[in-house]
Amino acid sequence: MSTTLIRGAKVLGGEPQDVLIDGETIAEVGCGLSAEGAEVVEAGGKVLLPGLVDLHTHLREPGREDSETVLTGTRAAAAGGYTAVFAMANTFPVADTAGVVEQVWRLGREHGYCDVRPVGAVTVGLEGKQLAELGAMHDSAAGVTVFSDDGTCVHDAVIMRRALEYVKAFDGVVAQHAQEPRLTEGAQMNEGAVSAELGLGGWPAVAEEAIIARDVLLAGHVGSRVHICHLSTAGSVEIVRWAKSRGIQVTAEVTPHHLLLTDELVRTYNPVYKVNPPLRTERDVHALREALADGTIDIVATDHAPHPQEDKDCEWPAAAMGMVGLETALSVVQETMVDTGLLDWAGVADRMSFAPARIGRATGHGRPVSAGEPANLTLVDTSYRGPVDPARFASRSRNTPYEGRELPGRVTHTWLRGKATLVDGKLT
C-alpha cells in the first residue's frame, strides 16, 4: 500500500495542515505529520478539497465516440479535479436498460480516472412516453440512483408524476431538464432584447419556469425528491426558493457558464456560445450567483457537452448546443463565487462535492477531509491566473466558450481513493 503525505494544504481553505493518505483512505489530518517512506507533495498553501462530484456530464459513449469517450471524458474529469461524474443517458443507444448503464459503468471502472455513475433514462428512448426499466437499472451493477431524460424534458405530467413516485421505492431521484417543448420550438437563444435584434428564435424563461413550477408541485404532492438540471433564470430561482420554503424536496443545479456568461455573447453568432438552456441576461447571472451562495441552488454541475468541431464551425442555427466544462468548472466557480466574496472554499466543497454526492447517493464521495474517509481529494492552486488553452484539454472536444479568457485557479493534483490521477497538472 502506498502512502502519500500532502504537506501544508489549506483544507477547505482553512489553516495549512498536513494530510496523510494511506492506501485508499485518509490516515491522518494534522500539523507536523511525518511518515516513513511516504511520497511527499508540498502543497505550499494550495487549497485541498474533497474530490469534486459532477452530477451532470455527457461522456457520449456509446455512440458518439468522435466527440468523447468514457476514457477521454474521465481524464478530463480528473484534470478538472473530479473523482466522480454522473454520465447522462442520451447516448446511442440510450442508457435506458441495465445493459447500457452497466457497460458505461464498467468502462469507467476499467479506466480508473474517475468513478462513473451512469444516469438512467426516465423513459424508453428518451421519448417521454413509456417508463424505462428504472428498477432494473437500479438493481444492475451500475446501481443507478439518478434518472433523467436530459436533453429533452419529461413534459407529460402523468409520466413525470409516475416517475417521481416510482423511484421512491429505491431512493432514486428524477433530474428534470425543464423545457416546455411547445414554447421552445425552433428556439436558438434566450428570448429577449438580443434575440429580437439578432433574429434568432427565442427560448423564453417561462418555458423553464413553467416546468419547474409544475414539477415542484408534483413532487410535493407525491412526497418525492426532484432535482432540477441546469437552472438558468432568475424566475426559476424564485420558484425553487418558494418550494423549499414549503418543505418540498427539491434540489437544483447551476452550470458554470450560466454563472459567468450572458446572451450578449450571441451577438458574435459564434456557436461556441450556443447551449441549452441558453445563456441568459446579466440579471439572471446575478440571481443565480446569489442563489448558489444562499443555498437555494444546491450544486454546480458542468453539463459538460462535447461536440466535434464540425458541429460548431458553422452557422448558428445549424450548430449543436453545448459546451465542454469539466476542465474549467472550478476556475469559473472561483472567478464568479470565491473571488467575488460570495462563497468560501468550504462553500465550494459543499456545492461541488458534498451536496452533489448526497443528491446522487454517490457512496464514498463528497466526504469530509478527515481520518478514516476515502482519499478522494483535489488540490487547487488558487493563486494561479491564466488564459484557457483548449489545445491542452484532455477532453476529445474543444468546444469551450472560454478560449483565451483569463481565469483563476488550477487543479494540480487529484486522488481517487488514494491513487493519484493528476500530478502537477499532468494526468497519470
Place this chain on the structure above:
Amino acid sequence: MQRHLISAADLTRDDAVLILDTAEEMARVADRPIKKLPTLRGRTVVNLFFEDSTRTRISFEAAEKRLSADVINFSAKGSSVSKGESLKDTAQTLEAMGVDAVVIRHSASGAPYRLATSGWIDAVVINAGDGTHQHPTQALLDAFTLRRRLIGRDAGLGQDLSGKRVTIVGDVLHSRVARSNVDLLHTLGAEVTLVAPPTLLPVGVESWPCEVSYDLDAALPKCDAVMMLRVQRERMNAAFFPTEREYSRRYGLDADRMARLPEHALVMHPGPMVRGMEITAEVADSGRCTAVEQVANGVSIRMAVLYLLLGGMEPAVTHSRSEEK
C-alpha cells in the same frame, strides 16, 4: 464605411447618405442608352444563394453586370450543399476560385456575419438577407425611394430623412426587412412606428429605436409613408392570428384605409405582395404604391454598395465617362 455590409445598423448616417447619393449617380447610368460602367471590370462577384429569391438575386446580378463584374451564380439547389457540404467549405471553395465579393442569402440568421468574421475567407461579404435578421440593401433602397419621393431627386442629395414619419405594418417578428428599416431609418433621422398584432412583434421590441402600436387606423393619418410587410398565410396555423380575413380586416391596407393617409404619403411594399392579405389589389395597383419603383431603385442601390465596397473611393461615374470616350 466598414469592409462588409452585414447589417443596416453598421452604417453611420454619413455612410448611408453616401450610398444614397452614389445610387443617384448610378441611376443616371440607367437612363443612358448603354447602361454599363467599367468600374468592376476584372472583379469577380459570386451570388451565393442558399434560399430561393429570384428577385433579389436578379437585382444583384443586374447591378454587378452593369458595373462590368464577372458574375457567378451559386444556388443551393442541386449544389454540393444538398450533399452535406458546410458553409465553410463552400465559401473556401469559392474563394479558391478567386472571388472578390460574396453576396449571400441564407435562411440562417447570422450566416453572413459568420462568413465575414470567421476567418474562412478574405472576400468582401454583402448580406442579401439572412433569416429573420437583416436585409440591409432592402432598407437602403427603401430609404432611397423615400428620399426621392419625399424630398426630390436632386434636392435630396446630401440629405437624410430627418423628421419623416414611416409606419411599418405586418409580420415584424419574422421580418428582416423590418429590422433593417428600423435601424437605417432611425440612423437617417426618420421616426418609425411599427404596427402589428402583438403576436407578430418580438419580445424585446421595446428596446428598438421606434414606436410600437397595435392600431393601424390611428397611425395612418400621421405618416409620410406606410410600408406593408408580407404576411405568410401559414402563420395562421401557428396561431399568430385567427384567420386571414381577420388579419386583413385589422391590419390590411385597403382603399378606405389608404384614404386616411395624408395626400403626399407613399404606400411601400418590399415584395412579394400577398394581394388580399396585407394589401388589396386596388391599393397595390394605385399610383401611390411604389413597389415597382422600389425594384428599379434596388439595382441602383446595389450598384452603389458594390462600387463603394469594391471599387474604392474614386468617383464612379465621372471616372467612367472619361473611359467611355
